[in-house]
Every structure is written in C-alpha cells, then in structure tokens.
C-alpha cells in the first residue's frame with residue numbers, strides 16, 4: 599500500500615472519529631487499536647470498527663500560551679482532556695469559546711477544523727477539535 603493511500607485511510611479514521619471496540623471486554627479505543635491492551639490474545643479477531651458520537655465531557659484543561667511558530671495565529675489556546683461518551687479519553691483543542699466559559703464537566707462535541715499548514719510542503723492538516731455544546 600502506497601504512502602498516499604495510507605494517508606487517506608488514516609485521514610478517514612480521523613474525520614469520522616473511528617475507534618475500535620473489543621468485543622471480548624466491550625472497551626472502546628480511540629485512536630483504533632489492533633489488539634485490546636486489556637485482553638491481549640483474547641481480542642484477536644474481535645476488534646471491530648466503531649464510530650464515536652463526538653460527544654464528551656471536559657475532564658481537565660489547560661490554557662496553552664507556548665505555541666509552535668506554525669500555529670502562532672492561534673495563540674493562546676485551550677487544550678482539554680475529553681472523556682468521550684463511549685469511554686475513551688481524547689486530548690483536543692477547544693475552539694469557538696471564551697476561556698471563562700470552559701470548565702470541568704462541561705459538554706463538548708467534536709468538529710473538524712484546519713489544524714495548521716506544513717510550511718515546506720504546503721499541505722494543510724485537518725483534525726478534530728471540540729466546541730462547547
């Protein structure tokens with residue numbers, strides 16, 4: 599499989615928030631895993647794709663002031679740990695919100711946004727971010 603098709607396969611996973619579910623123990627993982635870290639061999643052949651709803655709750659967050667140069671137009675920003683309704687915890691940026699609106703326990707939803715631009719190749723990178731519900 600070429601590098602480009604691999605890129606699109608991974609992009610599809612990101613765009614649809616596809617995770618995997620272990621049908622042995624029922625745990626859901628994001629990003630997808632090929633083997634369940636809890637069940638190991640028991641999970642082989644039992645990992646199924648599952649699409650996350652994108653809904654979750656803020657577990658913790660931090661305001662990031664130190665931003666790499668290629669993201670400099672976005673600074674500062676809020677990085678949060680989101681407990682997804684399906685179980686996995688995802689780190690993501692919270693956008694379109696005032697800092698004082700963001701708090702532990704607030705409900706958020708995943709959206710897809712431009713993450714940045716690779717200056718050398720000109721490739722625009724997209725990924726998920728979160729907005730308050």
Ligand SMILES: [Zn+2]
Pocket residue numbers: 620621622623624625634635636637638641
């Ligand atoms: Zn398992």
